[in-house]
Every structure is written in structure tokens, then in C-alpha cells.
Amino acid sequence: MRDVAIIGVGMTKWGELWEKSLRTIFTETALLAIADAGVDKIDSMVVGCMSSGLFIGQEHLSSLLADELGRTPVPAARVESACSSGGLALRQGFIEVASGMSDVVLVGGVEKMTDVTGCEATYALGTAADQEYESYHGLTFPGLYAMMAVAHMHRYGTTREQLAMVAVKNHDNGSRNPLAQFPFKITVDAVLNSVLVADPLRILDCSPITDGAAAVILCPADMARKLKKPVVRIAGCGQATDTMALASRKDLAWLESTHIAAGKALAMAGRKLEEMDLFEVHDCFTIAEIMVTEALGLVEKGRGGKAVEEGLTARDGRFPVNPSGGLKAKGHPVGATGVAQAVEIVKQLRGQAGDRQIKGAKRGLAQNMGGTGGSSVVHIFEAE
Amino acid sequence: MPTPSRYWREIPQRYRMEAGKCKACGFIAFPPRVVCPACGAREFIPAKLADGGKLLTYTIIRVPPQPFEDQAPYAVGIAELDDGVKLTAQVVDCDFADIKVGLRVRLEFRKLSEDGEAGVIYYGYKFVPE
């Protein structure tokens, strides 16, 4: 397997982009990545998108986006694993370059979520859950994560305030991200007084509905060195699945797929968790970040709430988590998120993260997750 | 929302709680499956779920999906039935304040939703406090 580097990144402002279609959003973002990479030829495209079919009635994104980018007949694929579609796209691109199948691969993620009503969007997102035995009973994603929160709070004493602190921290980080959907700070009080979505989760515990895209250009590390580009390698990649339905999990308050995927990625990279300088994780809901920090091994099982309270995962903490603002402040255009995590880490490892810069960052870990943890993808990035 | 055929296919599970018990290891699959997730075996014998258990977790859905718009707020929970199977369903016929982890519940036949006023009515099971 060849070493794989990321030589270009692109991301545009995320939010409710009424004037822009999915095609425009993706194309503009991809062009930024291509320009950043300074390449002409692209050998292959992989796009992550959860549900263009339900959101805009459009499938066959491989053809559509290759066409819009003016790059036909480039081979292209659209991959899907719910909210980890972006991370999965990165993994597929990585495999193509590592295997020698392709040299330059464009990996993108995109989601256009605001062309439907809130109820329709909730329904579309709900297709990541078990349709016949969860969604049939009226469950939503906030509802599923709320049940995980209740189990976690009941067993470990995690508090409502600790959940709120995750959102506050991520907004604090996101207030320094000009591309974020919500680049402003919030308070614990604001979270605790925001409207209930699925008890105990409130609207400010939940990542938003967002339009947006992110893109990276992959190539063999040798090619990157020859091009005299700052070389950021994908040093490790791991993926794992778990049961679809939350009720089928052995432990309702634990993310086993993240735990396994992280182990695989670290093993491939030959690194220990403590060697990571920053983490971009899947805070679709505040409780998710708490559970992810436990599953990654940043903290002991059950101590994720305490950890955020103690500042372990703050920008200046021992393990900075979500310096970009996370899904909460940056936004969560579903298929784009996993790729945006890579964009942030690459910028950080290049020293290009502006106000958000984690000093001396050399290694980063991105964790992207689908559903209630039915799929997890973890990537490890290292600067040379 | 299921189509008529998707709804009809799950009737034995939704109306009668029919499950499959792995012949090799005893794992109870609800709904029944082709492959046992515990041991990989492929032979099952018919089984019926226990009709009660206790809540492991729950929430109150306040922002509903279609077609549950008119029903919100409603409670949903995961219960561990007396046979060890974990099941997801709404929790009805009680005040939200009375729902707690550990609450004993039994199953009752209720209407889940419908495909509008002219469409198919979707029935199934819900939890009712014992």
C-alpha cells in the first residue's frame, strides 16, 4: 500500500443557502480544493451524500457532479452510510490511492437539506434508523440520542449541565470559524432554556439542518513531496459497523463501532491516542460527543461528562475536541461532515487554522459516525 | 411510512410479537432474521415475545416526524422484556412525569399512524404501565 497525502482542501460557508443548489454548492467547493492542490488531472471522484434522493429527489450524483465539474468521463462514485457518508468517501478515496488504482482522487461530501420542510427533513434523517422497528414507532434522531443520554445519565450521573458545556465549547471554537453556520458563542443558560426537542435534549443540544459541502484532493505521498506541497498524510483509517437498532446494542450508553474503528486506525498509523494533538468528532448531539470521547479512550467509560466540565477537551485542554466548532456550530450537512473534519485537521496541521490554531499540531484524529453508531469511520492525519 | 406490502409483511410481528429463536444458541431475534447475529447459525424455531418488561430508557418526542405531527408530544422507550429481548415502542396511558427507568410496562395493541385520512391505518404495539 502506498502512503496517501492530502494536497488540497476546500470548503465554503455553510448555512441555509437558499440561492444555491446542491450542484452549485458542490462544484464551488470542489474547485477550491482543486485550486488549493494545484493539480490539473483528476483520476477519480468519490462523493459522500446521505440522501439527495429524499431531500431533492436526485440520485445518480456520480454522474451529475462529474458533469457539473466539467470532468466527465472521470470515474465517480457516490457512497452512503448515513451521517458517516463523508468519512466513508474519504476512506474509499484513500483505498483507491493506497492501492495504486488511482493517483489523484477528489473526495467530496455534500448535502442540501433546506429544500424540504422541517418535518420532511426529520423524516429523511430518520431513514438512518431502523424503519420498521424504530421509525415506525415515531422515533427521530434526537429521540434516539435522547434515549442514549437518559441511559448515560442514569448509569453514570452525567448531568444536563455537562451536556450543555459541550455545545458551549463548540460554539466558542466555532465563533472563530468564518465558514461556520453559527459563528457565535452561547451560554450554558441559553442551552438549558432552549426549546425541548426530545427530553432531555433541547434545540441547542442538536446539530442543525445545513446546506454545505467540503472537498479534499488525495494523491500518493511521493507525488505530494515532488510537488513540494506541505505533506499531510492519512496515516491510519478504520471503519466498523454495529447493530442498526439501538435496542439491539449490548450497551445503550456505549459506542462500540467508534471504539473498534479508532483502534484499527491507530494500529494502522502505529500511534497511541495520546499522540494526537486534536480531534474532530461527530457531535450530532451533545451526548454523542461525550460518548465518543469515552469510546475513543480519551476518558474512562462514564467520565465523558466530567471531562468536558473539567476542560479536558477545550481548545487549550489536553485533548482539544472539535476546534472547528463541531457539527453543532459549524453545521451538519450530513454527507459533507466527514470530509469537513478532514479539511479542518489538514488546515490545523498546516498551521493555517487562524484563530482556531492548536499550537504545534502535528497529528489529528477525525471520527465520523452514522445513525446511532451503526457505522463509524476514523482517520488519522499526520504532518510530515 | 410503510407501503401496504411493507406493512403487511410485518403483521405477525406487529400484531402477535412473533420472533425467531436460534436453534443453536437460543438467541431470540425480533423481528425474525435469516442469520443469527449471536452465533451465525441459520435455523430458527418460532417464538413469541414476553408481554411485559421494564424500561431501560425513554424520551419524550416533542418535534415529531411525519406522519406523527399531530401526536406530539409522545413518549418512546426501550424496554427489556421478561424474556431478555429489548424492544422499542411508544409509552402511553401515563403522565410523562411518571415515566422512569425501571418502570414496569406491558404491551397493548394500538394504532401507530395512518397514511392520511384515506390511507392505510398502521397498527402495532405500545407500552402501557403495568
Next chain:
Amino acid sequence: MAGIIGYGAYIPRNRIRVEEIAKVWGADAPSFKKGLMLEEKSVPSPDQDTITMAVEGSKRALKRAGIDPREIGAVYVGSESHPYAVKPSGTVLAEAIGATPDVHTADLEFACKAGTEGMFIALSLVQAGAVKYALAVGADTSQGAPGDALEYSAAAGAAAFIFGKDKVVAEVLETYSHTTDMPDFWRREYQYYPQHGGRFTGEPAYFAHVMGAARGTMSRAGMKPSDFRYVIFHQPNGKFPLRVGEMLGFTKAQIEPGWLVSKLGNTYSGSSPLGLTATLDVSAAGDKILLVSYGSGAGSDGFVLRVTERIDEVRDLAPRTRYLLDSNKVYLEYGAYAKYRGKIRKAE
């Protein structure tokens, strides 16, 4: 001798008081309460309908009957609020209790007496030897038009009876039906609410047919009111069954155990059937019971039943009717009631 081998009741938890309805329409609550002898009625939750109540009532009947549901050869649901106009409530019920596929079914409608009509058919199939066991359910979630007198009483409930020849709990000694054509209360297809003839629904309708059926049944059975321990009449309001009982020569004590309406409302096809389940709950071996239903359009079914010793074994295998009526009640305001009953006009 054939008869009831298992019975079960289902009453939803919600209630609404007469005062609450009267308040919204500017009506005089005390006069309605007095005139109708009614205090409150049951209200189905939005996730309950004739089918869900029939299923739960039937499961309770199965618990008392102690039979394999696959041996039920016929299933009838009598209601004037079947969830579908075309597609039987009976098939969902039969499927849910495990009686399919070797079973007859079709839905019945005869205003408030569709339940007892189903009981007659189920009994007759068993008597004829055509089936081993047959299930009949009277269930309704009927609508009263907003602001109409019937809104105070239109309620929800279900009563299920399994008939058979062995392990009988109450033998059926006699049946009779008294039927004429009359437009006292009706609902046309595609109309949401029923209409009625006001005071015309009293003497020439309810009273004439109930008395015709009661007298006809007793005459065929060679019995008189004092031969019965209990009597149950259809209960559109609290007054009518007490008055018709008096007119026929029954005492209040005979009527009392099955007289649920003042706290339940009129459960239409479930009305006299629930009166029967409540009466069976307190009866003893040897008791004779007269059941007289009434359905607008119009007709009355009469049954003479004799309770066996088996009542003591089965009575508490499922919840008693009075327990369902009196416990775990949730009182609704009119707004929630109107929302639950689909009376609020929403956007398309």
C-alpha cells in the same frame, strides 16, 4: 348447551365531564346532567379505535375462555365506527388474536346493537355445530356532533364474548329479536356525524323496541321479570334504561350492576354488552340474566342467560369492568377532547 365461555371488556382511560362540554357550548350543565342522568363519558386516545379496543377486549375474553385461538371459527365485530368503510375490522382482530387463516369474518352494523347481533350470529353458528368457538365483539368510538345533545353521551368502549359448547360460563337459554324499519337515528355514507329525530328517538323507537324485545324474549322463555337476578338494557343515557326497566316491572337492584352509563357514557355497540360484562363480573352460579340491546333503525335483541359455577374460576382472569371504569382516569379539557376526536378543522 351453548353459551358464553369467555368475556372481556375494554374501556379507554380518558374522560370528559358534562360540565366541560356544556361550558364550551353555553349550555346548562346541571339540566343536562339531570335530564340525561349522566356525569361523564369515556374518550378514546388518538391511538385507539374500534379495532384496537376489540383486540384488547378479545384478548381478555381469551384469557377467561382458556382456549387456543386457532379454534375460533368465526369473528364478528359490530360497530358504527369501523375504522374502514371497506376492509373489515374483523380481519385485523382475527389476525391479532391468532385466529387466522381458518376463520369466517365480516363486519356488522346496526347502530348500537351491532354487538349483540354479532353475539346472536356467533351463538347460532356454535349451536348449529358449524364452528367450535365463535367470537363476537361490540365496540365503538362513536362521534357526537359538536354542540348536539349526543355529544354529552357518545363514548368509547368494547366488550368481547367467545361462544362455545364446553366450559360454558353463561348458558344462553333463549334469544329473540324485534325489528322494524324506522328513521330515528342515522348517518349517511360520507357524513361525519349522525343525525337523529330528537324526541322521536324515545317512545316510538327505544321504548317500543326494547319493550317489544323484552316481552318477546320473556314470553318465549316462559319467564317474568322476577325470574331474573339481573337485567341489562341498552344505555343511551342514564334515564332510559331505568324508565324502561320500571315500565317492564324490573327493580333498580336488578338493573344496577350493569348500569354503567352515568360514568361511562353511551358506548353504542358496546353499551349493553359492557353492561353484560359488568354483570357477569358480580354474578353467581344459577343467576339468570336478561340482556336487551337497542339499535336505531331500529331493533332490539334479547338474550336469556344462566350463569354457571365456572364464573368463579374465570371472573378474575382479566380485569373487571368496574375496575376499568373507575380506575386510572384522566380528565380532559374540551380542547384536548376535540383534538383527540378529530373535531378540529386542519389544513389539507
